[in-house]
Amino acid sequence: MNQAKILLVDDEPDILEILEYNLKKEGYEVATADNGEQGLKRAKEFKPDLIILDIMMPIMDGVEVCRQLRAENDFDSTIITFLTAREEDYSQIAALDTGGDDYITKPIRPRVFLSRVKALLRRGVRKVEEAPTLITIGDIEIDLEQIVVRRGSERIELAKKEFDLLTLLASKPGKVFSRDEIFNRVWGADVIVGNRTIDVHIRKLREKLGDHYIKTIKGIGYKFVF
Incomplete structure (x- = not known):
C-alpha cells in the first residue's frame, strides 16, 4: 500500500468525496479542506507530500494558497498541482507562476487522475543518478x-x-x-x-x-x- 500523504482542497463536496474515495482506495493517506484558508491550515498540520488545490475557491483561492505555501521553507519541495474548470491561459499561467508543479482540468476522470497523481509522486522522489551536490x-x-x-x-x-x-x-x-x-x-x-x-x-x-x-x-x- 502507498504511504504518501495527499491533501485535497476543493469547495465542491462531490469532487472532494470522489477524489478522496479513489485515493484512499489506492492506499494513500488523505486529508481534505473545503476552502483555501482551511487548506492552508491543514497543509501546515498534515505536512502532505502532494497538495491538490482547486483554483477557484471562496475565502482564499488556490493560487494564493500556493503562493503562501511556497513562501515557507517547509513547503519548498512539496508537490502542488491545481484543479481548474477553466481553459483560459490565465488560470494555467497563474498556477505555474506561483510555484505549482502541474494542473489538471475538470471534469476529472478518476483513472486519469490517479495516473497523474502516481506520476507526480514518482517524480517527487526520483533522484538524478550520480548527481553532484x-x-x-x-x-x-x-x-x-x-x-x-x-x-x-x-x-x-x-x-x-x-x-x-x-x-x-x-x-x-x-x-x-x-x-x-x-x-x-x-x-x-x-x-x-x-x-x-x-x-x-x-x-x-x-x-x-x-x-x-x-x-x-x-x-x-x-x-x-x-
Whole structure:
C-alpha cells in the first residue's frame, strides 16, 4: 500500500468525496479542506507530500494558497498541482507562476487522475543518478542538497520546478536541451502538462537570474550559457 500523504482542497463536496474515495482506495493517506484558508491550515498540520488545490475557491483561492505555501521553507519541495474548470491561459499561467508543479482540468476522470497523481509522486522522489551536490558556474551556485541558488552573496528564491529546470540546464552548460527532453527530465515522461509550462518557467528564471544565462534555440529548446 502507498504511504504518501495527499491533501485535497476543493469547495465542491462531490469532487472532494470522489477524489478522496479513489485515493484512499489506492492506499494513500488523505486529508481534505473545503476552502483555501482551511487548506492552508491543514497543509501546515498534515505536512502532505502532494497538495491538490482547486483554483477557484471562496475565502482564499488556490493560487494564493500556493503562493503562501511556497513562501515557507517547509513547503519548498512539496508537490502542488491545481484543479481548474477553466481553459483560459490565465488560470494555467497563474498556477505555474506561483510555484505549482502541474494542473489538471475538470471534469476529472478518476483513472486519469490517479495516473497523474502516481506520476507526480514518482517524480517527487526520483533522484538524478550520480548527481553532484553543488553546481558552480561563474557567479551562479546551485546547492542540490539545500535546494538553494546563490548569485555571489545573493540568495535567489526559486519554486521547486524552477530549481529543477535550472539544475538540468546548468548540469551541462552549452548543451541544447530539447523541449521534449526538458519535459521528460523535469516533469516526467508520464506527466501531461500544458504547452506553456516550459515557457512560463523559463520566463520566471530569466526574471530572477537575468536574461543572459538561458538562451532560446528556436524550434529546438534551451541551453545554459555563461
